[in-house]
Amino acid sequence: MTVVGLLGSVSGTVAADHGLFLVLDKRADDIGDPDFSQDRICWSGRDALFVAxxxxxTCRASVTVQAWDGEPAAVDSTTWPDTDSTEVTLRTGTVYLSHLLDMAPVSDLLPVGPPGRYRVRVDVAxxxxxxxxxxxxxxxxxxxxxxxxRIVIGFWPAR
Known part of the structure; x- marks a missing residue:
């Protein structure tokens, strides 16, 4: 059995602009326009994770972003009834929580690892x-x- 470790986390409160907020790579600029036609909780963009x-x-969500060295254990679905996952490519491997429209940080920076591809799971209560x-x-x-x-967003390296 492989033990998976939490490498770090950051937290913040966020308002969803047009029903969305972001987790951005610290060098994100043109984040793209994902296909929002699917009924999901999260979508990946360029250097960005969009979260519904x-x-x-005036009624903000509490969000924690976590970096893991492997896939974290599944959460209890009675406590966290809404879950979604995707993959995202990060230019620097350092992310922050942001509102959609101004892309300004509402959390500290979180190193999730080196530049590359990451799996992401979003758990919501x-x-x-x-x-x-x-x-x-x-x-x-x-x-x-x-x-x-309450939203917990976990990043770990895609294998």
Missing amino acids: SPSSA GRARTRALLRSPDFDPVRRTVGPE
């Missing part, structure tokens, strides 16, 4: 509660808050 979220400017909160008559659309959505 119902969060908004609290998505249904976030949608319900945003539809609730009690939701204050002016006051900024961190909503119930």
Whole structure:
């Protein structure tokens, strides 16, 4: 049995612009335009991972980005009911969490490894509660808050 190790992680809160936020390589510039016609949680671009979220400017999602030296263990589907995966190529191997429109960092930089191809898994909890909160008559659309959505994004080398 191979033991897989966590190499590092960064966290932040993010608002989804047009239903998306990004994890970007630190030298990303032209991130491309993935085929969003498929109903997914994540899509890969050039030096970029696009992640779908119902969060908004006033109800942000809590996101943790992790670097692993191999594929991490599967998560408990009762706690993390929404999961998706893809592969992404990174120019530098160092990433950060970002809003879609301004591409400005909302986390520290995270080295995930050398330049190259990576597998990525996105695990999500609290998505249904976030949608319900945003539809609730009690939701204050002016006051900024961190909503119930939690997202963990794991990167590991593609073999």
